[in-house]
Amino acid sequence: MEIVIERCAALDVHKDTVVACVRVPDPPAGRQQVIETFRTTTPGLLALRDWLAAYQVTLVGMEATGVYWKPVYYVLEEAFTCQLVNARHSRQLPGRKTDVADAAWLCQLLEHGMVRASFVPPKPIRELRNLTRYRTAQIEERTREAQRLDKVLQDAGIKLSSVASNVLGVSGRAMLQALVEGTRDPAVLAELAKGALRKKLPQLRAALLGRFGAHHALLVGTILAKLDFLDEAIAALSAEIEVAIRPFAAEVELLRTIPGVDRRIAEGMVAEIGVDMTRFGAADRLASWTGMCPGNHESAGKRARGTTRKGSKWLRSYLRQAAKAAGGSKGTYLAAQYTRLRGRRGPAKATVAVGHSIIVAMYYMLERRQPYHDLGPDYFLRRHTREHHARRLARQLQALGYKVTLEPAEAAA
Numbered sequence: 001m002e003i004v005i006e007r008c009a010a011l012d013v014h015k016d017t018v019v020a021c022v023r024v025p026d027p028p029a030g031r032q033q034v035i036e037t038f039r040t041t042t043p044g045l046l047a048l049r050d051w052l053a054a055y056q057v058t059l060v061g062m063e064a065t066g067v068y069w070k071p072v073y074y075v076l077e078e079a080f081t082c083q084l085v086n087a088r089h090s091r092q093l094p095g096r097k098t099d100v101a102d103a104a105w106l107c108q109l110l111e112h113g114m115v116r117a118s119f120v121p122p123k124p125i126r127e128l129r130n131l132t133r134y135r136t137a138q139i140e141e142r143t144r145e146a147q148r149l150d151k152v153l154q155d156a157g158i159k160l161s162s163v164a165s166n167v168l169g170v171s172g173r174a175m176l177q178a179l180v181e182g183t184r185d186p187a188v189l190a191e192l193a194k195g196a197l198r199k200k201l202p203q204l205r206a207a208l209l210g211r212f213g214a215h216h217a218l219l220v221g222t223i224l225a226k227l228d229f230l231d232e233a234i235a236a237l238s239a240e241i242e243v244a245i246r247p248f249a250a251e252v253e254l255l256r257t258i259p260g261v262d263r264r265i266a267e268g269m270v271a272e273i274g275v276d277m278t279r280f281g282a283a284d285r286l287a288s289w290t291g292m293c294p295g296n297h298e299s300a301g302k303r304a305r306g307t308t309r310k311g312s313k314w315l316r317s318y319l320r321q322a323a324k325a326a327g328g329s330k331g332t333y334l335a336a337q338y339t340r341l342r343g344r345r346g347p348a349k350a351t352v353a354v355g356h357s358i359i360v361a362m363y364y365m366l367e368r369r370q371p372y373h374d375l376g377p378d379y380f381l382r383r384h385t386r387e388h389h390a391r392r393l394a395r396q397l398q399a400l401g402y403k404v405t406l407e408p409a410e411a412a413a
Contacts, residue, residue: 010107011062021103045075061110063087084118121274128244129271135237142230157210163203180221251275257372260326272315283363292355319355333375
């Protein structure tokens with residue numbers, strides 16, 4: 001087989017060690033293969049970098065092993081061209097599963113150009129990604145804590161969530177704090193209501209009469225303190241993200257023109273895919289990498305139903321949120337697409353389809369630096385002729401058991 005890369009190296013990365021295999025030209029013997037093991041501490045990685053430089057390596061490949069590849073990649077990317085490889089694309093042959101064999105096999109694949117590089121964003125995008133992902137994790141944790149709070153209140157017979165739409169609003173927090181501090185009289189607690197909630201005082205008195213004990217007070221107080229901490233953490237992270245996102249402010253504003261995409265989702269999308277679309281090459285490749293596209297499974301000329309491929313859980317989460325928000329918008333193409341597919345395929349597949357439309361639109365918007373152009377809610381009617389639309393409606397009526405005859409209105413008159 002043709003050798004594409006003359007001087008290449010492959011790394012089998014683990015938590016504490018990294019096995020490195022180098023393959024370089026050796027005129028008398030053809031090819032020379034050398035294998036060494038290094039520690040993954042910073043001194044060990046610097047020694048690995050010097051060792052690779054001594055062999056004049058031009059390409060270094062490694063599998064994406066958890067998070068352990070990151071410090072190795074970051075140390076070596078300054079001196080070499082590094083290539084992150086999907087482990088599914090370089091599976092070991094049966095009966096050859098050792099660290100040394102893994103490194104040697106990957107190195108052979110590299111020198112013949114038989115593996116594709118995974119997307120690794122540049123350093124500014126990586127730093128922004130760390131911030132947005134951690135903020136998302138804290139927002140999800142806050143949601144879980146709010147759900148735990150309602151479970152504790154239900155256990156105590158306090159039905160505040162049945163009356164107040166926001167238990168953690170100003171009125172709700174005042175009532176909960178009073179419960180923690182020892183107040184049990186439902187009439188006194190109900191008087192803490194403010195604004196429109198005061199119209200529901202009789203319902204509040206009934207909802208606040210329960211079996212709220214000392215252990216409930218401890219749990220609710222702890223949950224409220226944690227919610228306050230999470231609010232502060234989310235605010236601090238958002239402030240730092242606002243600073244880190246400034247170089248990409250124009251791209252964020254472009255993405256916000258898509259229905260369903262708010263500022264937080266736009267920031268997360270930029271952090272996940274970056275702003276340079278040449279790395280993906282085409283919109284369908286980006287959608288496939290994201291995991292928001294139909295599966296492709298064909299055999300003997302027949303296409304089987306395929307599932308979506310695995311993608312970044314963070315990216316898919318942003319797209320699902322945007323798709324559901326777009327599906328509830330008014331007078332937009334995405335809302336029409338969601339409604340049309342939800343009736344035929346269900347809400348889950350409709351969400352994936354709208355998410356696919358959003359990521360494709362993002363690709364072209366970032367590539368062309370143009371805002372979103374909505375096709376309109378009647379696009380699916382306009383793309384076909386009146387006759388085609390009439391035949392489709394007739395088929396639907398026939399499926400319901402009706403006999404349909406299509407006749408132009410002029411002829412009927």
